[in-house]
Amino acid sequence: MSGGNALSKNNAVNNPSHPAAGRGNALISLRSVYKNYETPSGSFPALKDINLDVNPGEFIAIVGKSGSGKSTLINVLTGIDSPSSGEVHVASMAVRGLNQEQLAVWRGKNIGVIFQFFQLLPTLTIAENVMLPMDFCNTYPARERRERALYLLNKVGIAEQADKLPADLSGGQQQRAAIARSLANDPPILVADEPTGNLDSQATDSVMEFFEDLAQEGKTVVMVTHERDLSQYFTKTITLSDGKVVSSSLLKDGGGLE
Numbered sequence: 710m711s712g713g714n715a716l717s718k719n720n721a722v723n724n725p726s727h728p729a730a731g732r733g734n735a736l737i738s739l740r741s742v743y744k745n746y747e748t749p750s751g752s753f754p755a756l757k758d759i760n761l762d763v764n765p766g767e768f769i770a771i772v773g774k775s776g777s778g779k780s781t782l783i784n785v786l787t788g789i790d791s792p793s794s795g796e797v798h799v800a801s802m803a804v805r806g807l808n809q810e811q812l813a814v815w816r817g818k819n820i821g822v823i824f825q826f827f828q829l830l831p832t833l834t835i836a837e838n839v840m841l842p843m844d845f846c847n848t849y850p851a852r853e854r855r856e857r858a859l860y861l862l863n864k865v866g867i868a869e870q871a872d873k874l875p876a877d878l879s880g881g882q883q884q885r886a887a888i889a890r891s892l893a894n895d896p897p898i899l900v901a902d903e904p905t906g907n908l909d910s911q912a913t914d915s916v917m918e919f920f921e922d923l924a925q926e927g928k929t930v931v932m933v934t935h936e937r938d939l940s941q942y943f944t945k946t947i948t949l950s951d952g953k954v955v956s957s958s959l960l961k962d963g964g965g966l967e
């Protein structure tokens with residue numbers, strides 16, 4: 710599934726004046742971020758003093774034990790949840806400043822989200838699923854959306870599945886369709902929560918190679934994973950423990966594209 714081509718005009722790397730070019734070089738920037746959950750037994754600190762910068766073209770793994778705060782971190786940086794305190798800037802935007810409706814459109818344009826269980830709508834065809842983010846954000850003229858969906862499905866290697874329903878595809882094919890959907894609006898950032906958790910090793914490799922290609926083309930990919938043997942793909946690993954970043958290791962050159 711490798712061998713992607715130039716993603717588009719609307720790319721933060723190809724176009725430094727693109728709004729997603731970020732504050733300084735960082736596309737994602739978290740400063741002194743805390744997240745407390747209010748529970749019947751009191752306030753539970755799920756994130757503690759998180760400081761993080763992610764540059765265009767980085768392929769970041771977020772790792773840590775169950776309960777360490779990975780999903781909370783992803784939710785805060787995608788604006789699905791707001792921090793209790795601290796600043797989150799993503800693609801030049803202070804996420805805190807947006808209302809729910811603005812946030813949904815902003816997220817649809819700037820962040821492609823990929824889930825462990827694909828979350829394709831079962832009654833829509835694969836092409837229709839890929840068109841949904843374009844329909845929601847009105848990013849491409851209606852007459853161009855199917856053509857773009859087919860282009861993206863071709864890019865992930867499943868163009869011939871375009872008019873099937875999700876249930877007719879294998880898990881690996883469904884995840885490719887979900888990746889195509891995440892690219893629909895050509896967002897600068899992809900966030901993937903355990904995207905290979907439900908795939909066999911062959912499908913895992915092919916999804917990881919595809920993410921790697923996307924990062925090399927300038928997309929920023931942030932991925933939560935439990936799988937230890939994928940480190941060859943990442944440019945950086947961020948380890949969380951009890952809501953804190955306990956290590957941040959640069960694995961290879963990548964990202965920091967200027």
Ligand SMILES: Nc1ncnc2c1ncn2[C@@H]1O[C@H](COP(=O)(O)OP(=O)(O)OP(=O)(O)O)[C@@H](O)[C@H]1O
Nearest residue numbers: 746748753755773774775776777778779780781782
């Ligand atoms: N809505 C909530 N209310 C109260 N506590 C929560 C809530 N969501 C998460 N937590 C707690 O916050 C901590 C971090 O949870 P989070 O889901 O971010 O961890 P995680 O690292 O993603 O775990 P996993 O790998 O199991 O998905 C956990 O102790 C969890 O129990």
